[in-house]
Amino acid sequence: xxxxxxxxxxxxxxxxxxxxxxxxxxxxxxxxxxxxxxxxxxxxxxxxxxxxxxxxxxxxxxxxxxxxxxxxxxxxxxxxxxxxxxxxxxxxxxxxxxxxxxxxxxxxxxxxxxxxxxxxxxxxxxx
Amino acid sequence: xxxxxxxxxxxxxxxxxxxxxxxxxxxxxxxxxxxxxxxxxxxxxxxxxxxxxxxxxxxxxxxxxxxxxxxxxxxxxxxxxxxxxxxxxxxxxxxxxxxxxxxxxxxxxxxxxxxxxxxxxxxxxxxxxxxxxxxxxxxxxxxxxxxxxxxxxxxxxxxxxxxxxxxxxxxxxxxxxxxxxxxxxxxxxxxxxxxxxxxxxxxxxxxxxxxxxxxxxxxxxxxxxxxxxxxxxxxxxxxxxxxxxxxxxxxxxxxxxxxxxxxxxxxxxxxxxxxxxxxxxxxxxxxxxxxxxxxxxxxxxxxxxxxxxxxxxxxxxxxxxxxxxxxxxxxxxxxxxxxxxxxx
Numbered sequence: 360x361x362x363x364x365x366x367x368x369x370x371x372x373x374x375x376x377x378x379x380x381x382x383x384x385x386x387x388x389x390x391x392x393x394x395x396x397x398x399x400x401x402x403x404x405x406x407x408x409x410x411x412x413x414x415x416x417x418x419x420x421x422x423x424x425x426x427x428x429x430x431x432x433x434x435x436x437x438x439x440x441x442x443x444x445x446x447x448x449x450x451x452x453x454x455x456x457x458x459x460x461x462x463x464x465x466x467x468x469x470x471x472x473x474x475x476x477x478x479x480x481x482x483x484x485x486x
Numbered sequence: 487x488x489x490x491x492x493x494x495x496x497x498x499x500x501x502x503x504x505x506x507x508x509x510x511x512x513x514x515x516x517x518x519x520x521x522x523x524x525x526x527x528x529x530x531x532x533x534x535x536x537x538x539x540x541x542x543x544x545x546x547x548x549x550x551x552x553x554x555x556x557x558x559x560x561x562x563x564x565x566x567x568x569x570x571x572x573x574x575x576x577x578x579x580x581x582x583x584x585x586x587x588x589x590x591x592x593x594x595x596x597x598x599x600x601x602x603x604x605x606x607x608x609x610x611x612x613x614x615x616x617x618x619x620x621x622x623x624x625x626x627x628x629x630x631x632x633x634x635x636x637x638x639x640x641x642x643x644x645x646x647x648x649x650x651x652x653x654x655x656x657x658x659x660x661x662x663x664x665x666x667x668x669x670x671x672x673x674x675x676x677x678x679x680x681x682x683x684x685x686x687x688x689x690x691x692x693x694x695x696x697x698x699x700x701x702x703x704x705x706x707x708x709x710x711x712x713x714x715x716x717x718x719x720x721x722x723x724x725x726x727x728x729x730x731x732x733x734x735x736x737x738x739x740x741x742x743x744x745x746x747x748x749x750x751x752x753x754x755x756x757x758x759x760x761x762x763x764x765x766x767x768x769x770x771x772x773x774x775x776x777x778x779x780x781x782x783x784x785x786x787x788x789x790x791x792x793x794x795x796x797x798x799x800x801x802x803x804x805x806x807x808x809x810x811x812x813x814x815x816x817x818x819x820x821x822x823x824x825x826x827x828x829x830x
Binding site (some may be wrong): 360361362363364365367368369372373374377404405430432433434435437484 | 491507517519615617618619621623624625626629630631633634635636660730731732766771772773774775
């Protein structure tokens with residue numbers, strides 16, 4: 360589905376859109392939006408390809424999810440998950456960059472920023 | 487994107503059956519949020535019941551104006567005596583106990599007539615939007631684990647008699663998360679509606695569209711948030727609730743097959759809707775990135791001229807002798823003389 364048409368439908372009206380008074384920027388909380396900003400470029404629903412990063416369920420690894428463009432209409436099979444085992448920030452950043460480089464170059468920087476913030480927010484493992 | 491792929495039919499246990507149906511042409515109708523919003527607005531006015539203020543309200547007083555010369559305003563005043571009320575102003579919209587400004591009348595235009603063609607356009611647009619997973623997610627439905635969108639289910643679902651079967655089907659098909667969302671969203675309505683039999687509000691869950699009249703509604707109707715519709719009598723208020731596109735729709739196989747007959751295809755007219763032809767979009771190919779990358783455009787367009795502007799760095803001639811020499815040729819002479827002096 361053309362991302363432009365879907366964007367025109369969603370841009371002002373979406374379950375994930377977050378607006379607040381006195382906050383001039385609009386945020387968007389859907390998956391595959393690495394900057395969490397409401398814009399066509401970063402939107403996770405509208406674009407065929409997308410990267411998402413989250414902590415794995417057991418909290419020990421970092422999962423990098425990518426959208427499988429062909430399976431857009433099959434939600435169950437539409438994501439591919441690769442786990443990054445290291446929670447060391449530099450290693451995780453490099454890991455993410457190598458995963459994303461061949462998939463969607465434009466998302467390397469947002470992915471690295473996201474993973475840095477994510478790891479910053481997780482409590483450090485006790486030595 | 488006018489390609490019409492095959493959609494797999496799933497059975498009530500969420501296993502893919504061998505049956506596949508070509509996507510009905512309705513799903514390629516143009517998606518028009520503006521039109522759907524407008525038509526929804528108009529149609530939702532049609533269920534309104536007249537309300538008005540009583541015709542005699544505020545006028546049931548034999549009040550009469552005292553006229554001029556009595557140092558009071560000329561508003562009608564209540565006659566008689568012996569009570570606080572006597573002499574008080576009555577009958578005006580500014581008076582206490584008087585009638586309101588512009589009393590509400592029953593003959594207000596409550597309903598809206600909508601052109602049939604527009605109503606049909608809106609419904610086709612809403613159906614098309616329900617086939618786009620992004621729009622369904624953006625509307626707020628939880629579809630992360632649903633097998634396919636549009637979701638088509640075998641006709642066994644139409645034979646459900648018990649809510650238990652319906653619930654088990656929704657659970658198996660990973661649609662229960664959407665119903666749980668409904669359960670979690672139940673809350674008190676804000677405002678006076680609470681005391682007017684509209685106490686609770688909750689979100690909407692999936693919509694089930696069936697093809698043959700059966701007792702399916704009875705199986706699903708007690709599940710909060712779930713609506714059931716017959717494919718021949720689709721309701722825009724349910725397919726695009728709130729005027730918003732992208733409701734999660736579960737089609738039964740017979741309903742899905744009927745869509746081509748009801749709405750027609752670009753090559754065959756609709757069998758059920760007289761004179762109806764599926765709407766066409768203004769742009770055949772709305773995908774901007776595909777257009778600019780297409781052969782025709784790429785061949786017609788010259789290369790982008792990248793004007794490399796490197797900033798000009800100005801070095802200091804006092805520190806870089808070559809620059810000094812370029813500016814002042816005599817500097818070389820001076821330097822050599824200085825060197826000679828040092829040696830001596």
